[in-house]
Amino acid sequence: MEQGREGDIVLYTYWRSSAAYRVRIGLNLKGLAWEPRQVHLVRDGGEQRHASYRALNPQQLVPTLLHGGQVLTQSVAILEYLDEAFPDRPLLPGDAAGRARVRALAQLVACDIHPINNLRVMQYLEHTLQVPADERTRWTLHWMAEGLAAMETMLAGSGGTGTFCHGDGPGLADACLLPQLYNAHRFGLDLSAYPTLQRIEAACLALPAFDAARPESQADAA
Amino acid sequence: MEQGREGDIVLYTYWRSSAAYRVRIGLNLKGLAWEPRQVHLVRDGGEQRHASYRALNPQQLVPTLLHGGQVLTQSVAILEYLDEAFPDRPLLPGDAAGRARVRALAQLVACDIHPINNLRVMQYLEHTLQVPADERTRWTLHWMAEGLAAMETMLAGSGGTGTFCHGDGPGLADACLLPQLYNAHRFGLDLSAYPTLQRIEAACLALPAFDAARPESQADAA
Incomplete structure (x- = not known):
């Protein structure tokens, strides 16, 4: 699976996935540009189970986020990462x-x-x-x-x-x-x-x- | 329920609770003194459901941690808090x-x-x-x-x-x-x-x- 250029943000997402929805909110709140890649969770036995996606996310769950050559999983870990990598418009308070x-x-x-x-x-x-x-x-x-x-x-x-x-x-x-x-x-x-x-x-x-x-x-x- | 003196760390715990076990590990890794308060999850219909505990933790789950007048819930949030409040012996890497x-x-x-x-x-x-x-x-x-x-x-x-x-x-x-x-x-x-x-x-x-x-x-x- 193509992993996007350095600096770009790519989000593997499914419209109805709660966890992907969290990350979409976080990206938008921080005003970051991002490219969606759809992973259909039901079609073809679930695209999250296909080998190309499993190589990115061994849990076979969405979301996965690509940024700066890194492959990030777990929605809350991703949101914390975004808050550290892009400190403007913080998602967490300072104390x-x-x-x-x-x-x-x-x-x-x-x-x-x-x-x-x-x-x-x-x-x-x-x-x-x-x-x-x-x-x-x-x-x-x-x-x-x-x-x-x-x-x-x-x-x-x-x-x-x-x-x-x-x-x-x-x-x-x-x-x-x-x-x-x-x-x-x-x-x-x-x-x-x-x-x-x-x-x-x-x-x-x-x-x-x-x-x-x-x-x-x-x-x-x- | 008594909430402990300022500065003290009190952990509401149950021996077999996975989530409480995580926090016990974190407290020990950081070398912090802490006082256990047992919450028996099975006896008496589950002590976590008693009103005195529910007032501390509306989710009626262990653990709950008391520190500096604060009532903290959710084991991973507690571990992140301990890492911020006591930066020595970090639980998370720096990058x-x-x-x-x-x-x-x-x-x-x-x-x-x-x-x-x-x-x-x-x-x-x-x-x-x-x-x-x-x-x-x-x-x-x-x-x-x-x-x-x-x-x-x-x-x-x-x-x-x-x-x-x-x-x-x-x-x-x-x-x-x-x-x-x-x-x-x-x-x-x-x-x-x-x-x-x-x-x-x-x-x-x-x-x-x-x-x-x-x-x-x-x-x-x-």
Whole structure:
């Protein structure tokens, strides 16, 4: 697979991938130019499983980011890298306590909600455990509701919360929250119990950086 | 719940919790004194669900760390915080590319293996979906094998790998890998396909910081 010129940023992405959506938000928030390369997660048995992609990303997951000859994986690690390589318009606050808070909110989504509901897990439930469709949907909604309820409590109860998850500028936690809320809408989760999350979602989607990163805004959207 | 004196480090931990084990390793590697507070994840319906703990950690998961009046959650966020608050004996390398590599390895475990096999998910499989014991074990082994195989490929194929996951000093990726390998042993996963992981595990367990963090070394070990 061609790896792009030195200095260019290439993102292997799929329109509906939550993890790729996070990185699209981060790239746009930082005002960086980037070239998308589509990896279709369902077609042809999943292009993420093809040898050419597997050579870049042995986990066979999106996203993968190329920059300066490096191959970067794991969406949150990529966002942290972008924040270090391009310090302008920071995604993380400057103080250790604030950074810990933002990382904890990001990881609440990236570790404890999203992976449990990810495509490969849903496929295992369906094909290996033969869990019926309605119970699979209940599974998805269960982990989303549990995680988002904790996030609502953490955000509503903290003076650190502003217009966005941390203060009045968007950052890493928002880049993780918004794709998760996209999934919540997609599966019909009732969000009325999470007024703070809904307020932050509206603030984010009013920004061009978030709007351009939305699944429906991608060239490969179905 | 008492929150400890300013400056003290208090860790809410459970001996067998993978995520708490990561933070124990990090605290020990940095040579920090810390006070354990046991949260029994099974007894009394799970002490992590009691109101006093839930007030500290709305996710009702361990670990939680108290330091300087702050309440910190999410093990990887806590380890990053410790690295910023106590810069001696760093857990992350100094260069952005190295940091991205270490974070990707850490998140491979912390996002894509461990949460799918965590206690609450196993309880859901058992009680809500009524998945039999042998199929639950197969589930656990499947996600471990898939993730560890990718990690073996990433480590074996990279000049960044040394005695430890990154170079010749232990750090964040090792602190995530070792607890995952503890779980792999516990569930009887055949590790022969992962020679690099086994070599790194042996190097880590030879260090007092890792040895003292092991589940069996904890006061609350069954």
